[in-house]
Amino acid sequence: MKSTMSIKIRKGLLAGICILLFSLGMKAQSHSYSTDNSMIALEGYSAVSYMDKGKAEQGKKTYKASYDGLTYYFVNQNQLKSFQNNPRKYQPQYGGWCAFAVSLGGKYRPDPESFRVVNGKLYLFTVNPEGDFVKVWEKEGSGKHIAQANKNWQSMKKFKTFGP
Known part of the structure; x- marks a missing residue:
């Protein structure tokens, strides 16, 4: 009797863990952007630098814009304006x-x-x-x-x- 109860408890715990892991996985799969919970695009690199200068440059928090739920950082005010004028170009x-x-x-x-x-x-x-x-x-x-x-x-x- 004791071993049957023990098996039922183990099965119940295993089922609970599976449900928990599944639900956490579903929550993490909520959108299609490569970002962490900070929702900072490109790990803070400037999308405008990639496209207009052909190089990866870390943006500054001073020059930021939000688009489609993400925050983008830029090197300077001119890059920020370029992005705001056509954000889809830089995604x-x-x-x-x-x-x-x-x-x-x-x-x-x-x-x-x-x-x-x-x-x-x-x-x-x-x-x-x-x-x-x-x-x-x-x-x-x-x-x-x-x-x-x-x-x-x-x-x-x-x-x-x-x-x-």
């Missing part, structure tokens, strides 16, 4: 997730200093110690990966994965 593709990973059907947080601008669009990449995703993306054909990522993104965009 990273695939919610800021690694472009290469999205082309393969996954979501990985990018390194904000690993990026490419292709045809006026910003693509970010994960830095992997086993290989350079940007080099593979370019070697295999960025156009091919962009087309596949665009297709994958239609079904992936409603989900979010926190962490690396």
Whole structure:
């Protein structure tokens, strides 16, 4: 009798833990942006610097704007104005997730200093110690990966994965 009760308690605890983990997972998958709970886009790097200067520059809290639920930081007032005039121009593709990973059907947080601008669009990449995703993306054909990522993104965009 004692062992039967013990098994029932263990099963109940296991079921409770599974429900808790499932509900936490569902809560984390609430939107499609690569950000933490701070909702700061691009880890504070300036979207305008990527697009207009071709480099990753850390923005300043003094120059910030909100768009689509995210806060963006900029290097100066001119960048802030550029963003406010056309925020969609500066949004990273695939919610800021690694472009290469999205082309393969996954979501990985990018390194904000690993990026490419292709045809006026910003693509970010994960830095992997086993290989350079940007080099593979370019070697295999960025156009091919962009087309596949665009297709994958239609079904992936409603989900979010926190962490690396």
